[in-house]
Amino acid sequence: MRTSLGWSYGGQAFTFIVTFASSVIVARLLGPREMGVFAIAMATYGIISIFTSLDIGTYLLREGEMTKALIRRVYTVHTAMNLLLALLTFGAGAITAYWGGEREIGAVLMLSAVGPLLGIFEFVPSTLYRREMNYGVLTRVGMVRVVITSVTIVACAYGGLGALSPVVGPLVAGVYSATYYNIRRRRELIFRPTREGLKPIVVFGFQMMSIGGVASLTQRLSEIILGRMLxxxxxxxxxxxxxxxxxxxxxxxxxxxxxxxxxxxxxxxxxxxxxxxxxxxxxxxxxxxxxxxxxxxxxxxxxxxxxxxxxxxxxxxxxxxxxxxxxxxxxxxxxxxxxxxxxxxxxxxxxxxxxxxxxxxxxxxxxxxxxxxxxxxxxxxxxxxxxxxxxxxxxxxxxxxxxxxxxxxxxxxxxxxxxxxxxxxxxxxxxxxxxxxxxxxxxxxxxxxxxxxxxxxxxxxxxxxxxxxxxxxxxxxxxxxxxxxx
Structure with a gap:
């Protein structure tokens, strides 16, 4: 545990410095209104993700025996929910942009739909590293990822992408981390879904969704209320x-x-x-x-x-x-x-x-x-x-x-x-x-x-x-x- 915490905090100190520095630069490139556009788009995305993100990774961390059959079942549920999240997010963005008249907010949402698709490929290997408490690998990937994210966001903000800038950075970094994890653990990758033994995982997922989802829903609705009222x-x-x-x-x-x-x-x-x-x-x-x-x-x-x-x-x-x-x-x-x-x-x-x-x-x-x-x-x-x-x-x-x-x-x-x-x-x-x-x-x-x-x-x-x-x-x-x- 001490080694894992050491890796985590060492990497996170680096992550904090890079993220914090980039946030200061971005705050001077983007004004309160552009950040408000991004915030209300993310609030909408957050509400959608509440009902599609079941925190299945916790199931793998908690279970005693690890088998390929278990991983395959968990992967199936996670993939299905991520595909649904991507579809609903893109649909919400299209409706907001073309029928709601909020082109900027809609564009942010439609681009955000790519994130869950990348998450499909990253989920299994990253969760297995967490279960093994191999935070050395997780930390190194996280450090590279935060650099890619921050540099991309600052470059996009400087280039005039406005509220889209904070979305592009994580997507570029997501391509890197998904590729890295899949190469490192290519022998354990499972891309074939199954229909067997899904019920316990789905039940657990909905329990976790009801726990974390309530707090997240409150936060997202609060942001929408604030944006509409003030x-x-x-x-x-x-x-x-x-x-x-x-x-x-x-x-x-x-x-x-x-x-x-x-x-x-x-x-x-x-x-x-x-x-x-x-x-x-x-x-x-x-x-x-x-x-x-x-x-x-x-x-x-x-x-x-x-x-x-x-x-x-x-x-x-x-x-x-x-x-x-x-x-x-x-x-x-x-x-x-x-x-x-x-x-x-x-x-x-x-x-x-x-x-x-x-x-x-x-x-x-x-x-x-x-x-x-x-x-x-x-x-x-x-x-x-x-x-x-x-x-x-x-x-x-x-x-x-x-x-x-x-x-x-x-x-x-x-x-x-x-x-x-x-x-x-x-x-x-x-x-x-x-x-x-x-x-x-x-x-x-x-x-x-x-x-x-x-x-x-x-x-x-x-x-x-x-x-x-x-x-x-x-x-x-x-x-x-x-x-x-x-």
Whole structure:
């Protein structure tokens, strides 16, 4: 697990830098309205994909015995749903462009229909690498893919493709990754569908769709509501804030939980318990991500001003609120993994539906007023999720009463120490967007030093993990030095 996380985070650090840099360049080439066109097209695509994407890969990760017959069945279901997604997306784009009068939105949708077709060829080999926890290959492919995506998007934006630019990049990268995976695992490729044994996979897929689909549907409908009520430019501002927020969430939290799900699944099969891995994971994740999200919430105004320019300042307040929402969501983190591994997906589905109704309603009400008020709906959604899920975490993870609270209390202390200098600086400067980057860097460095000092004093497991990483790097350097002398 440690090796997989090392590969994942090492590659993701590179991915984050490249993606972030390209997003800054694209934001200066494309305005809020063009990003709004892309966002509303992706919201439509997202709604269609909810009903066609069954997350079948999780089925392969969870099952004990791996056979060619199983892979063939899973491949059949995945291929059928991807073909349906491509057809519906292209149809929606054609209707939007030629009958709805929205040529730009329709063009984005029709071009997006190519993505699911490429996904057919990438699915089996990439999922098998995940099951084997071979994140070295996955990371290397991901790093090349993000470079291709980013360079293509920037080139297209510079060339005047407008809202089509963010679509072309992933498609070009998808051709590369599908080709690479199929060459690497050509002996295991299965392109022949079957009609036997599909029912358990379809049932599982629809359960997963009902779980993740509710949250995704809420998000996509929210974006459409915001775009229709406040305009495409307002949607572009919200989309910029949401994209920046998701960079932190997906590159740190999402990446870790992807590896940890496989590890907890193995623990449950081999040991009958996942408690130790879960507690350690929550302790490490919140110690790192809580300071990040609250720090970005505090520094949202200067961050937006420095990175994207004056035209995007309307995204600063929504960004702060979205980051606070992520802070709340981490307090009941990894709930999805626990419910799925404990085979309590019906309960998870019911709670997600309740949470979605609350979130969509509060977001829609906020959209009547402003982008900032709409983002407040996301915070209300996170609070409702905490109230729904937190009472079940101890039971599902088999933790003692108060154990998770002690972990979260420790991470809250680390967060307060890490963010205090930046918070004090912004108070002193009156939350000015043009606060000196040097002062911001100094405040962040001071907070980081205090954060690390507390980690060492408390003998936090993150320090032990860092020591192991440094020892490993030292051993590698020593081995390379010895080979060089020889």
């Amino acid at each position: 305009g495409l430019a307002a949607l572009g501002l919200y989309s910029r804030a949401a994209t920046l927020a998701s960079l932190v969430w997906s590159n740190v939290y999402g990446l870790a939980t992807g590896v940890l799900f496989v590890k907890m699944s193995d623990d449950l099969r081999d040991k009958g318990t996942l408690r130790d891995t879960f507690v350690l994971s929550i302790r490490l994740i919140t110690a790192v991500i809580w300071p990040l999200v609250i720090g970005l919430a505090v520094l949202a105004r200067p961050a937006i001003h420095i990175l994207y320019g004056e035209q995007w300042m309307g995204a600063a307040a929504p960004l702060s609120i979205l980051m606070i929402g992520q802070f709340v969501a981490l307090a009941f983190g990894m709930n999805w993994e626990l419910f799925v591994l404990r085979r309590e997906t019906p309960t998870l589905t019911r709670y997600e539906l309740i949470r979605a109704v609350i979130g969509l309603g509060s977001f829609a009400v906020g959209s009547l007023f402003s982008v900032t008020a709409a983002a407040g709906g996301r915070l209300i959604e996170s609070i409702s999720g905490y109230l729904l899920y937190r009472p079940h975490i101890d039971r599902l993870a088999e933790t003692e009463r108060g154990e998770i609270e002690r972990v979260l209390g420790e991470s809250l202390l680390l967060t307060a120490i890490a963010v205090a200098p930046a918070f004090g600086l912004m108070l002193w400067k009156g939350w000015a967007a043009d606060t000196s980057p040097l002062l911001i860097a100094a405040a962040v460095a001071l907070g980081g030093a205090g954060w690390f000092a507390v980690l060492v004093v408390r003998d936090h497991p993150l320090v032990a993990e860092l020591r192991k990483v440094l020892d490993k790097l030292g051993a590698l350097r020593g081995a390379n030095w010895s080979r060089g002398e020889a």
